[in-house]
Amino acid sequence: MGKAKGAFRLTSLDAEAERLGLHATMALADARAMIPRLVVVEEDKAADAALLCAVADWCDCYTPLVALDGEDGLLLDISGCTHLFGGEAALGRDCLLRLKRQGFTLRAAIAGTARTAWGVARYGRGGIVPPGGESEALWPLPTAALGLEAARQHGLARMGLTHIADLETRPRAPLAARFGRDLLDRLDQAFGRLPQALSPRRPLPECMAERRFAEPLAHEAGIRSALTGLGESLAGMLEARGEGARLFEASFFRSDGAVRRLGIETGMPLRDPAAVDRLFALKLDALVDPLDPGFGFDLIRLSAGVTEPFAVDQGTLAASGKEEPDEAAAERALTEVADAIAARIGPDRVRRFLAQDSHDPERAALAVPALRHGELARLGFSPDWPAPSAAPERPLRLLSRPEPIEVLAEIPDGPPTRFRWRRVLHEVAKAEGPERIAAEWWATTGRIAPTRDYFRVEEPGGRRFWLYRDGLYGREAAHPPWFMHGLFA
Known part of the structure; x- marks a missing residue:
């Protein structure tokens, strides 16, 4: 209540x-x-909604096209799936029997249109409506079987139109003028004269492979072996399509109705079954909540959610006859490392830098998820990095905030000879600079920041620092402050 x-x-x-x-x-x-x-x-509406979603997850074992129907129902599009279960009747019996074993009271109907199945399940006796039998099944049902709101049902009843047969035998124009075109659309959807869109609650995979078991599978070795076999089957499908997958999802359907899903993402299109198996092994080993088979899994499914064209690159050969590493091979190797780490700790925790079109140190690079680095670079969100030099001109990592330092220089606008940072005095053996960086006035609102003069300095022990003077001496500040911005590796 x-x-x-x-x-x-x-x-x-x-x-x-x-x-x-x-x-x-x-x-x-x-x-x-x-x-x-x-x-x-x-x-408890929240608990009821969570339970309905759990049942919908379990119904994925029959078809991936599962949609929520209000607060207490589900719609399944089983087109092309019934032969896997021995026909519509066998599929319906299996679904009802399993849900009743889980403690649910329900009524189901199978029909050629979603509107007919909905009306027969909620206002009829359920069962299977044969092709062409929509009139026989729907005509005796009340107008509520079309999903009409109470106000329109009441208006139809006042005119003596209480059943669907009354609507189907009346002229259409007066009905549309009095009760709206939507009434006729619902009638046409019910009788198959107008298509009805079904919105699945989960995105459809591009391709998938699954394995059902006569006896529930509960041993870890058997589960991993089944997952390996599914990876090989899925690789064949992807190869036939000339594609690789960027998102894989393994679904484990337990015999008690619980469903567990594990997903892995990759930085580049992948279809090598050994690599997919290795990533899922890392994922399973890193789970905080281990995969619990309970009384066993009835079904294991492996699907490819996001696919892209898979280009097979041919490596170059050096004159010596040995394979010569190139940028593409190095990028693939780095992506494989990022994939492995992401499988263990999560894709959003592994990041790479994208070069940005800015000379400002704070804006020169953008940290993005490593698995999206290649995609963003291909879409043109990143210019090329500067050509590498023998010694880097800037440190790889900057301090989160520049830290003030005390500097002694021979002349006011010259390089430092010594500086104090974090209460430690450092002598400068060598200094390079300045690299003068002016503020980006077109990207600044309000006061324009002072010009910075950056210096690369090295102490006698070999440690190298990146310092800057904040402001031009005599023009922007009488005594410009100094800051530590980064350390070289």
């Missing part, structure tokens, strides 16, 4: 309560007056 219109009302009933004359939206006081010993439980 729940609170509605200022009173506690019944929201759901079991079969015994309906047999005794109770109905949904009935006031709780009236219901207790009829049945003093009525047992009621306060509704």
Whole structure:
């Protein structure tokens, strides 16, 4: 029961309560007056929604096209799937039997249109509507079987139109003028004259491979072996399509209805079954909540969610006859390392830098998830990095914030000869610079920041630092402050 219109009302009933004359939206006081010993439980919409989503996840074992239908129903598009279960009748029996074993009371219908199946399941006796049998199944049903709101049902009833047969035999133009075109659209959807879109709750995979087991599979070795075999099957499908996958998902359907999903992402298109198997092994080993088979898995599925064209690159050969490493090979090797780390700790925790079109040190690079680095670079979100030199001109990593330092220089606008940073005095053996960087006035609002003069300095022990003077001496500041911005490796 729940609170509605200022009173506690019944929201759901079991079969015994309906047999005794109770109905949904009935006031709780009236219901207790009829049945003093009525047992009621306060509704929990969040828990009900979570349970419905869990059942929808489990129904993925029949078809990936599963949509939520309100707060208490599901719509499954089983087109092209029934032969895997021995036909529509066998699939329906199997689904109903398994859900009843899980403690659910339900009614199901199979029909050629979603609107017909919905109406027959909720307002009819359920079952299978044969092709061409929509009229026989729908005509005796009330107009509510079209999913109409209460106001339109009441308006139709006042005109004596209480059943779908009454609507189907009336002229269409007056009905549309009085009750809206949507009424006729619902009729046409029910009888198959107008298509009805179904919105799956989960995105459809590009391709998938699955294996069902006569006896539930509970041993870890068997589970990993099945996953390896599915990887080989999926690799064959991807090869036939000339594609590789960037997102793989393994779904484990337990015999008690629970579903566990594990996903891995890759930085480049992948279809090598050994590599996919290795990444899933890393994922399984790193799980905080281990994969619990319970009484065993009835079904294991491996799907490719995101695919891209897979280009087979031919490596170059040096004059010596040995394979010569190139930039593409180095990029692939780095991507494989990032994939392996991401499989263990998560894709958003592994990052790479994208070069940016800016000379400002804070804006010269952007940290992005490593698995999206190649995609963003190919789309032109990153210019080329400067050509590498013998000694880097800037440190690879900067301090999170420049830290103030005390500097002694021979002349005010010259390089430092010594500096104090974090209470430690450093002597300067060599200094290079300045690298003068002016503020990007076109990207600045308000006051323009002072010009910076950067110096690369090295102490006698070999440690190298990146310092800057904040402001031009005599023009922007009388005594420009100095800051430490980074350290060279």
